[in-house]
Amino acid sequence: MAKAKDSSAPILALNDVSKVFGGYRALHDVSLNVYPGQVLCLLGDNGAGKSTLIKVLSGFHQPTSGTLEWEGEEANFKSPKDANDRGIATVHQFGGTFPLMTIGRSFFVGVEPTKGWGPFKRFNKKYANETAVREMQALGITRVTDGDRLIGSLSGGERQASAIARAVHFGAKVLILDEPTAALGVKEATHVLRIIMQAKLKGIAVILVTHNVTHALTVGDHFAVLIRGEKADDFKKGERTREQITDLMAGGEAMAELEEELNTLTGTINRVN
Amino acid sequence: MAGQTKSRFDFGTLLRRPEFGALIGTIVVFVFFSVAGGEPFTDLGGWAAWLNVASELGIIALPVALIMIAGDLDLSVGSTIAAGGVTMAVVSGFFDVPTPIGVVAGLAFGALIGFINGIIIVRTNLPSFVVTLATQFAVFGLVLGLCKLITGTVAVNVKADEGVKAIFGTLLFGNFETAIVIWAVLALLVAWILIKTKYGNWIYAIGGDMVSAKATGIPVNKVRVWLFVGSGTASALVGVIQASLYDSAQVSGGASFVFNSIIAVVVGGVLLTGGYGSVVGVILGTMTFAIVSQGIFFTGWDSDWASLILGGLLLVAVLTNNTFRRLAFSSGKKKG
């Protein structure tokens, strides 16, 4: 535990990890260090291998070659559950993955709180709803007050928040966020970015997968750029300019467009804060 | 909706209950046939006529609903009904083994069919639609072949002994099948599982997103296999009930239950795509179906039009239901 809190040692590390599907090499000798209390941004265009990398980190895939280290020791994530049990939580693009379940129920899927005894042991709905709402409010989602609401009735940002709140509540040490802002409007996206900062401040190692350089630069401490399955660059905050990163990712395309979006966004953040 | 607290009765919340649409549908068809059928439909005998049909359908619709909420389908219930009834009739009617043993054999056969369905589905990852469709045919052929081989006929007579008849095949007050009581008990059990146990949460999660459900550590495959064992046993139970009630079992029996059970469950508001549904809704859907399919015979109308009226009213029921469910999905209570 003490080790995990020490931000100088990586909680999770990849050493020369490759993943081959059939004849296709999705990942090629990728090495990464993930530190507690830091946000690692994984950048890359579509098809660069980001999803494969997440699936290796969250136990869906085992690496073809190379090793994983968890809290300083070599580890092998046998299944998503195995990774989950160690404290790795993954949140997908659309956040809460059970849109037709209530907030309270989906919050506790797989770890249902019960009350009562023996055959009368039953799902503790009151506790589940209260906890879920409390944890979401703690992340600044004050609009949600009823744990019986369906996840599907929440906004995209609220759904992300509910999933992050869940991970935080169950003591996730590593939080993998797969394109959390991709489907969101600008305002919602800034809200999610703020929640990411809150998670980071709690000492959680956050892996933020995105192809939005602006969002990455706003919250990231550490950056890795993937191109065609290889790590093309790896740098700390302030070591590269925005232009350098976008150039690397997309070869300078859509630069003007990005710049414009970027200006709008920084404007919004300033106003919100 | 501003200013209302959770504990107070809230009509908006009631409107958004997933069962509300189903309730409206049931009331509409009941009123319709009360008017068209008059007293014979509304008196005790009339209630029994559709409750009897509802109870047998409901015994199957409940476990089928669980399967559908978990994102699967079971199309093998038809031949499983025949398998349960014919097994009981062959064991106790043809070989004269005491009826309780015949009942257990019938139920065990049903459970086995469900188990095989489940195992094939989770091992091969084939869609349950295809697998259970295949078992529907395979079981029919197996029952037909074995039954003719053993008894030389496809309709086997059986006289259930008094104990079995009292539980499965008696008309209470000369009208109401004991199946109604069995249905009620089963409904309570299924509601308890779905709402009050962690297994209920697992079933919703599996139907919502199987991959994510697996990732949270839910034993997804085990749950799915058990659900199929449930529907297999329940289907065989209906076969046993009908054999006890009518003193005979036919290889061809039960075929109409395949679609009837799906109709009842869908009218009851369960999503065909899984992840959503409730026991109360399924009960109401079953009742709606039974009222519509039996009510016609109390109207005195030319029964040649029965199928048309049935189809039309079911469509109306599903449409009503959908309208109200959309309300449920629209954002719930908002902070004022």
Place this chain on the structure above:
Amino acid sequence: MKKSLTVKFAAAFAVAALSLTGINATAANAAGGNKIYVLGGGDAFFAVVKNGFESAALSVKAGGDTPIWLGLQNYDNIGPDMVKLIQTAVAQGADAIALPIWDAAAEGPEIKKAVAKGIKVIAYNAGEPVMKKYGASAYIGTNEYTAGVKAGEYLASMGKKNAICVNDQPASANIKQRCDGLAKGEKNKGGKSTQLSLPATAFGNATAIANAVKGAITKDKTINAVFTISSADCDASVVGVKAAGSKAAIGSFDLSENILNRVKNGEQLVAVDQQGWLQGFLATSTAWQYAAYGILPATTTILTGPALITKANAATVIAGVKTGQR
């Protein structure tokens, strides 16, 4: 037991496997001699027909020829499925085919083609009015309409002058004739009969049938006879009549052990038999005799029914049902 248990089970699994194709072939297609194909259905009635076929098959085999049974698994798609069975028989080199003509429009052209190829065709069970038109050489079976008329007249003569005819296959022309005949018979003697058509959602569901019957006779309390078109529906209707507290008389087409016991005990008034076993036996042997030796019966129509079974003769029929001859 001529066959060993292993063979029996192997056969059962073969049947199960074949059921997926909707077609059920029983006998092996051995080389040599004449091939006599008998096409039929797969319900309780045809189980008895097939028993008759099997008894005749012994003689066919003894004569050095090959009897083959092709059966439908269900009646959902009766016309096209029968066409397929006929095509199968023709393709496999049939010398004679005995078959029910259920769907004349679909089966007729195929029968004509078979006859043109020199195949001897015998109609049985259904198709009496059209059999000559398509070149079939003889008809063996009942006349559904006549059977209905006879039953209707009997009901009326017993004072049961307001009947319903429960029909769970209202779209089948063959079955409709039974109800039409019943209505005619009642009318002849001053009574009436209406058809109670059940929707497809009730097919094979005894409870739905029982409660539909109950609904109809509760609505119209003057109904004093309930007639059903099959034996399974009859078991269900008895429960419906009882639950309605009605004293309506029960009658049915076709036989089963339950029906005969009820007739014997006075709980059922009458059953109309068309002697399925005899149809299977006569159809098979007529087709065989014609193909192998060129002999036809003197009359082109041999009626195996209708025979009314009442309390007077029920006991003697029961023995035959138990062993699959009635």
